[in-house]
Amino acid sequence: MNEEAVLRAEQVTKTYQMGHVEVCALRTVDFAVGRGEFVAIMGPSGSGKSTLLHLLGGLDQASAGEITLAGQPLSQLSDDEITAVRRRKVGFIFQFYNLLPTLSAEENIALPLVIDGQSVLPHAERIRTLLDLVGLTDRGGHRPDQLSGGQQQRVAIARAFINQPEIVLADEPTGNLDSRSGTAILELLQRTCREMQATILMVTHDARAASYADRVVFLKDGEIVHHLGQNGQGNSIQAIMEVMAGLEA
Ligand SMILES: Nc1ncnc2c1ncn2[C@@H]1O[C@H](COP(=O)(O)OP(=O)(O)OP(=O)(O)O)[C@@H](O)[C@H]1O
Ligand SMILES: [Mg+2]
Numbered sequence: 001m002n003e004e005a006v007l008r009a010e011q012v013t014k015t016y017q018m019g020h021v022e023v024c025a026l027r028t029v030d031f032a033v034g035r036g037e038f039v040a041i042m043g044p045s046g047s048g049k050s051t052l053l054h055l056l057g058g059l060d061q062a063s064a065g066e067i068t069l070a071g072q073p074l075s076q077l078s079d080d081e082i083t084a085v086r087r088r089k090v091g092f093i094f095q096f097y098n099l100l101p102t103l104s105a106e107e108n109i110a111l112p113l114v115i116d117g118q119s120v121l122p123h124a125e126r127i128r129t130l131l132d133l134v135g136l137t138d139r140g141g142h143r144p145d146q147l148s149g150g151q152q153q154r155v156a157i158a159r160a161f162i163n164q165p166e167i168v169l170a171d172e173p174t175g176n177l178d179s180r181s182g183t184a185i186l187e188l189l190q191r192t193c194r195e196m197q198a199t200i201l202m203v204t205h206d207a208r209a210a211s212y213a214d215r216v217v218f219l220k221d222g223e224i225v226h227h228l229g230q231n232g233q234g235n236s237i238q239a240i241m242e243v244m245a246g247l248e249a
Contacts, residue, residue, distance in 0.1 A: 091160030150181030
């Protein structure tokens, strides 16, 4: 990993107001992802994983603390500027693919360009390359309902990378797939990270999925409570499961 952090959270706190009750979803979280890293976030249900991912991607605002994305402190940007950073610098992969049903695979992959007001034609080659990368060379004209779940998720991965984002954020990307399709997606993410020097942050419940990452960060009750995969600690499935068992106890 390069020393340079693509994404940094400093003392990030998020509270939700529920009537008279304050729910503290994240508590003074410090966290960074370096260029070219594949990092997994794990933790029990309700520990704040999705909240953290949404804040890091500029989809929601922190209550306190600072998030710096691609060198830009988000608290100093207007909403429009955050939207622009999100569109140009971040790719998103969701559990349920979120493809547009009326568009072909190729059109779905091109969608972030269209949303950003760019013309698609100059990117035709890149769309082709991404279709090849995700193993859908001959499926570019298929609509989502003509693709399997695993194939739809591969379209979503290609879409996440179309803008050459600084970082790709994935929330349970294999959560809706059988184990074989899930493995294919994880191998693809790992390979993309290595071959395209991409940076990926993935939330997952699944120890096996997390073991594909270079490093695993564990959240509990809105706080980072454990790391694996740095300082020589391995992030084998076994090691990850042991930490999770401790957190869920
Ligand atoms: N919009 C919201 N309004 C109020 N509370 C919320 C909201 N979103 C999340 N929370 C609360 O914040 C905490 C963290 O939620 P979050 O969705 O980040 O958890 P998670 O780790 O992603 O869980 P899961 O594994 O079930 O997806 C939970 O206690 C949740 O109830
Ligand atoms: Mg979640």
